[in-house]
Amino acid sequence: MTLPAAAQPTPGRGGPIAAGIILLEEAQVPYSVTLPGRAVAYEEVDIRPRVDGTIRDIIYEAGRKVEKGDVLFRIEGDTFEVDVAAAEAEVARAKAAVTAAEATLSRYERLQGTGVTIEDVETARVAVLQNKAELSSSRAALKIAQLNLQRTEIQSPITGIAEVPNVSVGAVVTANQSDALTMVTRLDPIYIDVEESSKRLAEVRAMIEGGTLERGEDLDLSLTLENGAQYDQKGTLESPGTRVSTTTGTFEFRIRFDNPERRLLPGQFLRVKIELGTTRAVLVPQGATARAADGTLTAFVAVDDIAEQRELTEHGSYKNAWIVTDGISAGEALIVDGLTSMRDGASLKTVPVNISDTGVVTEQTADDSDEG
Known part of the structure; x- marks a missing residue:
């Protein structure tokens, strides 16, 4: 953008730097974390x-x-069909043997004392039991033969x-x-396994207990695909983590997503966004910040027409802004334009501007000033 004439830098070396500023406000914003995850089949079985x-x-x-x-x-199955036929014949033979043994026992019981002794009756009774046991064994063998044929x-x-x-x-x-002869995999639904550090979990709990994070009724679980597109299904927490890894210091939990079109496949690495609730924080446009190699996030604020570099603590993002919880406060003047030559301690010539949700900076009009 082109700053108004009043805001142009003073001619000559070392003059004030023209800077577009906005006044920061505190807002109740969603608090979310984004975690890497890996897709895992809902069911998978080797066929043997x-x-x-x-x-x-x-x-x-x-x-x-x-x-x-x-x-x-x-x-x-020819051999197994023969085995079934042989087992059926053995069952028939065993049944006939039981029938014959029972008939002998019945006759001996009637003739006991008239040429048939008690020992003869007991022997006949034992023969019945033995033949019944053989019948049970032959039936079991038939069942096995039938199962093998079915298999x-x-x-x-x-x-x-x-x-x-x-x-x-x-x-x-x-x-x-x-x-295995092959593998059968069920893809709908599908699991996404993600890991979270126990440190982050402790921080979230501290925020909830301290009242800075208002927990939502339900977790909002969304998924970003490998190509950056947003998946159109919401997830459900299937299995929360219960144990921290002694090697990584993380715990693993499983999320289930419907997958009717089979867009998700086992083994894919994806990103899961978990919205935990809402928190009051300052929203700082991402375009007004810089990230150092060590991960430090910084921004410039105007204090009495002097540039002051701040180190920010952020907890995720909302739209195109960082959710900042420390390092900058509501009401301060954030420098969003003229950052190319900005340095800590520089003298400034500030002018109020507007910044859109997409990061476009425009000059503040008289109507904007009246609304403010």
Whole structure:
């Protein structure tokens, strides 16, 4: 901008520097923190065979959604069908043996004392029990054979997206092998795991207890994507941290986001903004500040037409301004224009200006002065 003639610097070396100023005000602003996070699948499972055999069919289409219970692979089941038939025959034989033993016992009980001794009856009774035990054993063997036959159809235990198969038709597989046949991943919803330092947590608690931070009814959780775009879904705190890492001094907590369009994928690094409540603070336009290599945030204020550099303490940002809690006060004159040659202790020629939410500085009009 071009400052009015009255505010132009005095000709000659060492004259006052023209500076546009605004009077700072205190406001109730949202208090938020932004944390890095990593996307984690809501559910993820490796698919492995539970019986030995040869892959006969691959049913699913890689990259497509499969439902819980859908068949993904089929193993050749001829051998298992034979095992079931043999087990069924053994059950039938055991049933017949029980029937015969029970008939013998019944006859011996009727004839006891007429050529059949008590020992004969007891022997027949033991034979019934033994045959019943064999029947139970054969039924259990049949159940195992039936389960193994069912397991020749390898189903998805969850609803999700199935990856490319790691085997082809004709491959020989073994029960519970280390190499998975494929993986199924549920992407909607999805988790974002973030970490926060225990020091920051203590600071926030101190602010709440001291009354400088008014806690909101609910946490407002938003997400920034890798390309800087804002994600259109709000998050829900799923699991708060309960333990501080002894190596990093941080605690981890998990946030859940709906992911119907699968824009979020496991492994992505994202940023989560957590709005904790509101606090009274001075809003300092970011364009009027400078950040040193060590992270120190500074700004210039005009005190009796002298530039004074201040070190600011900020707790996040709101729109295009820093939320400053220390280093500058409401009512002070912040220098927002003419900063190119500004230095601590410089003599100033100040002029009130306006600064927009986007950081554009304009000359203050008479109407603006009347409103002020």
